[in-house]
Amino acid sequence: MSDEAEAKQPAGFAIIMLASVFVVATCGLVYELLAGTIASYLLGDSVTQFSTVIGTYLFAMGVGSWCSRYVKQRALEVFIRVEILIALIGGCTAALLFMLFPIVDSFRPILYALVFCIGFFVGLEIPLLIRILRGRFAFRELVSTVLTYDYVGALAASLIFPLILVPQLGLVRSGFAVGLTNIIIALLLIWQLRSSHNLVAEKIAASIVATLLLTGLLMSDYLQSWSESAAYEDPVIYSKSTEYQRIVLTRRKNDIRLHLNGNLQFSSRDEYRYHEALVLPALGRVSRPENVLIMGGGDGLAAREVLKHPNVKTITLVDLDAGITDLFKTVPALARLNNGALSAPQVTAINADGFVWARKAEQIFDLIIVDFPDPTNFAIGKLYSRAFYSQLSRLLADNGILVVQSTSPLVAPESYWTVSNTMENAGLQTTGYHAYVPSFGEWGFTMASHGPLPPLKWLPDNTRFLTRAVEKDLYLFPPDMARRPTAVNRLDNQALVTSFAKEWRVYDGR
Structure with a gap:
């Protein structure tokens, strides 16, 4: 379907697409913050980790924007597929990083590969959104509207991440919850376009990803416990994410050990x-x-x-x-x-x-x-x-x-x-x-x-x-x-x- 045909959609379609701009910006930045925070927890040197993660993410966005020129037609369907992929990769990134860290030697390439993928697809989405909406707004109004929603979404992410997501949900559960937000937008678009587009494959893929993310959300504590059990030599007896750090207590026989953000603070055997x-x-x-x-x-x-x-x-x-x-x-x-x-x-x-x-x-x-x-x-x-x-x-x-x-x-x-x-x-x-x-x-x-x-x-x-x-x-x-x-x-x-x-x-x- 051509871009012109895609522009002829119901009135509610434009509202969903503008909401998509906000969600894309918010979720994309949250994924970036999650990766930077986890990297600083696991690798230390937070300045280096956040700098390299942000740099990789922004570079990947540029690559994605450049590659959007090769989407010649069916921009709306491509956008929905990209939204599903971002939900899948971004939603699972936190859990994957925690689970892979204790069992792989080359952790950094995996970290930057995931960040690059997320940034690439986020960068691909914004040009597609502009093309999809261009029939509904004058170009000057369109660009300013899209960028406004994009920047407001970035502000929302910067507030939600430290004030709500990390202290209330923790890093792993936050990833799955934000991924579900992405997939909801994809499902809303599929439902809105059900009479004018043949989106059976996208509907099946979105349903599978939504089920996977919901399962991950419900099993977040188990996944976090499993990754921590693999990361620590001794059995984990307590773990909790506070507003400031990850607290983990391990115990073997009479030896209790306190770890903050993965770093040993004391062993009861010799403290x-x-x-x-x-x-x-x-x-x-x-x-x-x-x-x-x-x-x-x-x-x-x-x-x-x-x-x-x-x-x-x-x-x-x-x-x-x-x-x-x-x-x-x-x-x-x-x-x-x-x-x-x-x-x-x-x-x-x-x-x-x-x-x-x-x-x-x-x-x-x-x-x-x-x-x-x-x-x-x-x-x-x-x-x-x-x-x-x-x-x-x-x-x-x-x-x-x-x-x-x-x-x-x-x-x-x-x-x-x-x-x-x-x-x-x-x-x-x-x-x-x-x-x-x-x-x-x-x-x-x-x-x-x-x-x-x-x-x-x-x-x-x-x-x-x-x-x-x-x-x-x-x-x-x-x-x-x-x-x-x-x-x-x-x-x-x-x-x-x-x-x-x-x-x-x-x-x-x-």
């Missing part, structure tokens, strides 16, 4: 080594640590160590994700790990962005413990920046001590010493040290203060790892972990995120 090393060398140097601030540490394990000191009166714990603090406060097996620290009367948990909270805070603290995840992306990297340490310096008492978990000085020495260099640039004096934690390997920490570091005055009697003799050896750095010149991690350069990604990529062989 005491990490948390004693993080907290006690600093806590034991403060004369009277009455008021303590913990940034991060929503699992309550650092708070458990702080509560061992008899002089502690208040602990303010600032962690972004209520999903973590609630989990480790209310689940008995997890509350036992932190000895019920999050329910202790001294502890006040605040769920807020640490960077924003520190800028507004006025209280002075005797001890500040910073236990954030590693700087795998810019959102976390800002919490290792000069600007952030300047705010913490303002909140630190004159004789107080600040301690920061600082990644591995063996695997990532440039990243480790960047933390010290950045804190010193913020006006603090630093002392680095490290401890061996079997689950992580050699792990580093940095203490900082306004003046010279005082000697260790106190250690609890019930430690499992840290003694005075052990503590003395923590400050010795062999040549392969020795200090080296590094950049200062600023908000405008995020040098730490770059060096961290580079060093860990080499170590992991990625």
